[in-house]
Amino acid sequence: MHSALKISGLKKTYKGGFQALKGIDLTVKQGDFFALLGPNGAGKSTTIGIIMSLVNKTAGKVVVFGHDIDQELETAKSFIGVVPQEFNFNQFESLMKILVNQAGYYGVERKLAVQRAEKYLKKLDLWDKRNDSARMLSGGMKRRLMIARALMHEPQMLILDEPTAGVDIELRRSMWEFLRELNQQGITIILTTHYLEEAEMLCRNIAIIDSGIIVENTDMKSLLAKLDVETFVFDLKPNSVPTALADFSSRVIDDHTLEVDVKKNQTINAVFIDLNKQGIEVLSMRNKSNRLEELFVGLVGSGQAASESAVKE
Amino acid sequence: MASSRNIIALKSILHKEIHRFMRIWVQTLVPPAITISLYFVIFGSLIGSRIGEMGGFDYMSFIVPGLIMMSVITNSYSNVASSFFSAKWQRNVEEMLVAPVPNWVIVAGYVGGGMARGMLVGSIVTLVSMFFVDIQIHNMWVIITTVALTSATFALGGLINAIFAGSFDDISIIPTFILTPLTYLGGVFYSISLLPDFWQGVSQINPIVYMVSAFRYGFLGISDVSLALSFSVLGVLIVSLYTIAMVLITKGIGLRS
Numbered sequence: 001m002h003s004a005l006k007i008s009g010l011k012k013t014y015k016g017g018f019q020a021l022k023g024i025d026l027t028v029k030q031g032d033f034f035a036l037l038g039p040n041g042a043g044k045s046t047t048i049g050i051i052m053s054l055v056n057k058t059a060g061k062v063v064v065f066g067h068d069i070d071q072e073l074e075t076a077k078s079f080i081g082v083v084p085q086e087f088n089f090n091q092f093e094s095l096m097k098i099l100v101n102q103a104g105y106y107g108v109e110r111k112l113a114v115q116r117a118e119k120y121l122k123k124l125d126l127w128d129k130r131n132d133s134a135r136m137l138s139g140g141m142k143r144r145l146m147i148a149r150a151l152m153h154e155p156q157m158l159i160l161d162e163p164t165a166g167v168d169i170e171l172r173r174s175m176w177e178f179l180r181e182l183n184q185q186g187i188t189i190i191l192t193t194h195y196l197e198e199a200e201m202l203c204r205n206i207a208i209i210d211s212g213i214i215v216e217n218t219d220m221k222s223l224l225a226k227l228d229v230e231t232f233v234f235d236l237k238p239n240s241v242p243t244a245l246a247d248f249s250s251r252v253i254d255d256h257t258l259e260v261d262v263k264k265n266q267t268i269n270a271v272f273i274d275l276n277k278q279g280i281e282v283l284s285m286r287n288k289s290n291r292l293e294e295l296f297v298g299l300v301g302s303g304q305a306a307s308e309s310a311v312k313e
Numbered sequence: 314m315a316s317s318r319n320i321i322a323l324k325s326i327l328h329k330e331i332h333r334f335m336r337i338w339v340q341t342l343v344p345p346a347i348t349i350s351l352y353f354v355i356f357g358s359l360i361g362s363r364i365g366e367m368g369g370f371d372y373m374s375f376i377v378p379g380l381i382m383m384s385v386i387t388n389s390y391s392n393v394a395s396s397f398f399s400a401k402w403q404r405n406v407e408e409m410l411v412a413p414v415p416n417w418v419i420v421a422g423y424v425g426g427g428m429a430r431g432m433l434v435g436s437i438v439t440l441v442s443m444f445f446v447d448i449q450i451h452n453m454w455v456i457i458t459t460v461a462l463t464s465a466t467f468a469l470g471g472l473i474n475a476i477f478a479g480s481f482d483d484i485s486i487i488p489t490f491i492l493t494p495l496t497y498l499g500g501v502f503y504s505i506s507l508l509p510d511f512w513q514g515v516s517q518i519n520p521i522v523y524m525v526s527a528f529r530y531g532f533l534g535i536s537d538v539s540l541a542l543s544f545s546v547l548g549v550l551i552v553s554l555y556t557i558a559m560v561l562i563t564k565g566i567g568l569r570s
Contacts, residue, residue, distance in 0.1 A: 014570065052411045055570050074315070074413035082411050088404035097332070104325025105412035107318025149408075 002066035004030045004079075004157050004188040005051070010060030012046050012212075020046040022212040023060065028190060028205070030065075030156075033183045035203035035220075036192045037296060043212045044192045045085060048161050052082050065156060078106060081150035085161040087142050091135035095126060095145055098134060099152050106153035113152065120148035124178070140171045147175070157188040164198060176202055196296055200224075208296065225264075231288035232268065234258045237281045245274045259288060322414045323422050330426025334392055341392070341430060342437060345384045349438045352380050353445040356502065368504050368535045373446045378529040379501030382463065384438045386496060386521065387488065389431030389464035393423050393471035394484040401475065406568065416562045420472065420555065427468025428461065435460055449532060455540065456531035462547040463524045467492075469554035476561045476568070500525045505537040520546055 005028040012021040021043045028034045038044050049055030051062055053073060062069045064076035089098050096117055103113035121127045124144040129137060134145060143163060150158060160179070164172045172195075179202060183189050193199055199206060199220075206223055208216040216223065238256045248271060249261040260271055268285075275282060334341040353373065361372035368375055400406040409419055442448060450456065470487075478484045499521030505513055516522050517538075527543035530536035536543070562568065 049570070052407075053569070054407060054410055056565055074415065077411060077413040080411075084407065086404065088407045090400070090403055090405045097329075101325050101329050102408055102412070104328070105322050105409055105414050107321045107413070109321060153412075 001030060003063070004028045004032065004065060005190070006061075006063040007047070007051075008061045010047065010050065010062065011058045012043075012050065012055065013058045020212055021050075021058075021060075024209065024212070024214050026207055026214060026217065028157075028188060030188055031183070031186055032188050032190075032205055033179075033203045034188070034190045035199035035206040036190060036209060037196070037199055037206060038192075038209035042209045044209055045161055047209070048082070048084075048159055048190075048192065051159065052080065053077065078153070079156045081153065081155035081158045083143075083146045083150045083158070083160040083163050085165065087146070089134050089142075089145065089149065092133050094131050094133055095121060095137075095148075096130045098145065099149055102149045103152040108153055116152055116154070117148070120151055124148050140167045143167055144175070147178070151182075155187070157190065158182065159190045161192050162194060163191070164193065164195060172198070228264050229261050232260050232262060232271070233286050233288050234260060234271075234275070234282050235284040235286075236275075237283060240280045242275065242278045242280055245271065248274070256283075318413065319415060319418050322412070323418050323425070326409070326414075326419065326422025327425045327429070330392075330396060330423065331429050333396055334426070334430045341388070342434060345388060345434045346437050346441050349380055349384060349441050350445075352376075353442070358445070367507075368533070370533055370535075374449070374533065375504075375529075376502055377442050377446055377448060378532045379499075379525045381435050381438050381442065382460075382521075382525050382528045383496050383501055385431040385435040385460055385464050386467050386492065386524070388434040389427040390467040390471040390474075390492060391484075391488060392430040393427035393468045394475045394478070394488075396426065397423055397472055397475035398478045398481070398484050401478075401567065402481075410568060416559055419562060420469075420558050423472050424465055424468040427471055428464040431464030431468065432460055435464075451534035452531050454531075455527060458544070459524060459527040459531055459547075462544070462551065463528070466520075466524075466547060466550045466554060469551065469558055472558050473554065473561065476558070476566055478567075495519050495521050500529075500537055520550055523547065 005026070007024060007026040010021050010024045010026075011019070013019045024043070024047065026036075026047075036044050036047065046055055050057045051064070051069070053069065062076075065079045067076040067079070069076045093101075096114075099117040099120070100110060100113040103116060104110065108116070117130075118127070121130050124147060126137075126141060126144055126148065129141065134142065137145060143166075147160070147163065150160075158179075163179075164175055167175065176198065179189060179191075189202075191199065191203060203220055205219050206216070207214050233253075234257070236256050236258060241252050241255060241258055242250075243252075244250065245260060247266065251259045253259055262268060262271065272282065356372075356376060358373070361376070364372040366372070366375075397406070439448065471484075474484055474487050498516065499519050500516070505516050505522060505526075508516060523538055523543040523546040526536040526538045527540055527547075530540055530543075
């Protein structure tokens with residue numbers, strides 16, 4: 001079975017000499033829910049732009065479901081639906097027209113396109129707005145419109161470039177639910193996001209790109225397993241904070257908050273046993289930060305260093 | 314499979330383009346009708362009556378084909394220039410670029426839209442003309458062929474202009490500084506044969522002379538240059554402009570980074 005996406009040796013140097021991609025290799029399996037993470041300017045959107053033929057590559061190969069974009073560009077494109085970062089629809093057209101026209105570009109007959117537009121507009125809660133011009137929509141609605149548009153030709157792979165940027169929490173969660181549903185139907189999903197929580201919750205595999213190179217490419221579980229220390233915040237009964245814990249590094253934040261670093265070979269149970277011995281009651285507990293965020297910060301720093309040393313060489 | 318997909322894509326672009334200029338009909342279809350009426354009142358009734366005959370016809374009848382052609386040229390050009398540049402500016406051109414739409418379908422779709430507006434405006438202007446003058450038709454096929462080829466030529470020109478344009482100003486420079494002077498000097502209001510020899514020679518490098526001449530032949534049966542030469546010039550222009558447009562879109566000039 002072909003990979004949904006196979007990228008090898010992909011390079012991009014823009015006019016003016018800026019090297020956005022320095023030779024990346026990436027494979028996404030069919031049916032995967034894949035996260036492509038990286039800081040601003042890391043090369044995520046350039047990578048997506050090349051896959052979608054909106055950016056001309058300098059070198060390398062991109063194969064979509066076994067179809068090389070250099071030889072079978074149109075066939076490769078027919079497998080992909082894309083939700084770009086910026087709104088890129090005609091603001092003066094109605095939602096229905098935007099969707100039906102987009103389906104037409106993929107060869108979907110008008111009658112079928114109208115049926116699909118109804119299906120996705122209803123699914124994404126935009127049906128009431130179908131005859132409004134797109135400029136009348138809120139930011140969240142515009143994002144959902146772009147998802148509906150990307151699905152009109154029922155692609156086998158959906159690429160979303162920061163789809164939940166600027167979307168409120170409730171809507172973000174409903175979009176996550178919808179994306180999970182699509183993935184369960186067999187659609188391969190590639191997601192770039194700034195919300196690391198989003199990647200951790202949705203994606204099975206992950207690549208982290210920084211300064212045009214892939215600094216990590218693995219499955220989410222293995223990546224999180226690399227985390228040596230996790231920091232937990234304990235909300236305690238007021239005025240009952242311990243002075244210290246026997247086997248853990250800890251910090252007292254205020255009279256009812258304690259931060260504890262738990263190493264990979266330690267258990268949280270041991271923290272509770274220690275607190276219990278001291279007669280301290282725990283009201284609640286949470287991670288101090290998103291686990292992936294901690295790894296991300298570390299990896300992105302190392303990517304920058306690797307890139308700089310490559311330039312020196 | 315690919316051919317039926319391409320036909321549906323072409324129909325979609327055409328539908329979008331025609332819907333666009335029909336939706337804003339007050340801006341696209343009404344002004345040419347008003348402009349042509351003013352031309353008839355001023356050049357036809359007021360000044361034309363003092364000019365007398367030209368080419369064996371009264372002045373009003375003589376200028377009708379040129380005025381219709383002027384509207385066709387302006388509208389087919391500006392339709393594609395503004396629509397394609399606006400799609401670039403709003404980035405909705407990406408809707409087509411990410412889809413499996415071959416470049417020739419994109420060119421054909423936009424050119425078809427420009428031709429549709431050019432020919433619709435041409436028909437409206439012709440209808441308005443009928444209030445001022447008895448229109449005679451010498452050869453309908455020549456009229457239809459000339460208007461189709463001319464609108465295709467200028468729609469391609471508008472597309473190339475839009476591909477290069479970086480701002481809305483850039484799509485008005487060519488119509489203002491090149492297209493309008495060429496149209497006015499293209500024999501719309503006079504017969505080229507009235508010019509001194511030197512200026513007759515200069516006029517022969519103006520492609521609009523050939524279009525107006527062929528179009529006038531379709532209506533009145535008279536022309537400044539032979540029909541075969543007019544159609545040859547149009548054919549060469551269409552092939553050249555189409556080739557340029559295809560190269561630009563394939564290379565992604567102004568469209569891909």
